[in-house]
Amino acid sequence: MKLLRYGPAGSEKPGLLDDQGQVRDLSGHVDDIAGDVLTPEGLAKLAAIDVSALPVVEGAPQDGLRLGACVGRVGKFVAIGLNYADHAAESGLPVPDEPVVFNKWVTCICGPDDDIVIPKGSKKTDWEVELGVVIGKGGNDIPQDSALDHVAGYCTVNDVSEREWQIEKGATWDKGKGFDTFGPIGPWMVTRDEIPDPQKLGLWLEVDGHRYQDGTTETMVFGVAELVAYCSRFMRLMPGDVITTGTPPGVGLGQKPQVFLRPGQTVRLGIDGLGEQTQRTTGG
Template identity: 80%
Template sequence: MKLLRYGPAGAEKPGLLDDDGQVRDLSGHVKDIAGDVLTPAGLDKLRAIDPASLPVVKGKPQDGLRLGACVGEVRKFIAIGLNYADHAAESGMDVPSEPVVFNKWTSCIVGPDDDIQIPRESKKTDWEIELGVVIGAPASDVSEAEAMKHVAGYCVVNDVSEREWQIERTGTWDKGKGFDTFGPIGPWMVTADEIPNPENLAMWLEVDGKRYQDGSTKTMVFGVAALVSYCSRIMTLLPGDVITTGTPPGVGLGQKPPVFLRGGETIRLGIEGLGEQTQKVLPAK
């Protein structure tokens, strides 16, 4: 299944994408694509519904019909840093011996095609195409062997980052990662049964038509099971939590000389089987 949320910002309704590319309204069955709806039992209930029995939503998704973040009421937005060896190299950092874990504030979450707002006085706003992992069953101290049973599905994430706040100022990376609009998620969550190998997916990102990132999840240092298990050891993962798993090389920071967003650009990005995003970048106010 491809589950999504559609409609105006703050008033999104739950839906699914059918085989013909139409959005079908799920609001007669669930309140949102969130929480217990994403548990194994919740997803089984949705699978039992014939999509043809659901109302068709007018409009073409991502072309007149706005999509919100594919998961609602996200309680934890967990990010993994330096999880591609070649990205660590372009950042001038060592490949970590354990996952680098930091937060993206949930208030940064927006729809897949919503505008990105450069923060006031930002000098180094950057992009990162990433695979997002959506938690289904609660997970606390689970083994790698059991970890995939706790995954509801996958989605595209743009881990927008302000490098000066992230790296050059004192404290943790969190400060540069959670500005408003810095977390486009979607366009939809594809359930795990449709992505048998999340560690072999092509991924790409373009700015104004120039391809900067062209990689694959197969070069991740720590795979999905390892990340879910590791994170579950330091926190209880809950249904609807999102883990964004790191980026391949090609970020603006790694260009020679570095390239950063100033406003006016268009970003397009996508992951094999998970859809695409398109964002306009707004200059700092």
């Protein structure tokens, strides 16, 4: 299934994408794509629904019909840094021995095609295409060999980052990662049964038509199962939590000379089987 949320910001309704690319309304069955809906039991109930009997939502998704973040009421938005060896190299940092974990504030979450608002005075706003992992079955101290059983599905994430606040204003990355609109998620969450191996997905990102990132999750330092197990050692994962798993090389910080976003640009990104995002940059 491809689960999504559609409608105006703050008033999104639950839906799914059918095989014809139409959005079907799920609000007669669930109130949101969130919480217990994402547990194995909740997803099984959705999978049993006759999709052809669901109301068709007017408008083409991402072309007149706005999509919100594909997961609602996210409790934790956990991010992983330097999880591709070649990205660590372009950042001038060693490959970590253990996952680098930081937070993106949940208030940064927005729809996949909403504008990226460059913070006032920012000269170093950057992009990062990443594989997002949505937790379905909660828990802590999750064994790595069963960690994927705790995953509801996967989605595309742009881990937008303000590098001055991230790197130059103290030791905590969180400050540069959680500005409003710095967490586009979606367009949809693809359930785990449709992604047989999350370590075999291509991912890419372009700015104004120039491709900066073109990588594969095969080159992750720590794979999805290891990350889920690792994070569960020091936090209880809950249904609807999102872990975004790091970015391949090609970020603006790593260009020579460095390149950062400015107002009026278009960012496009995507992951195999998980859909694409398009954002315009504003503010600054």
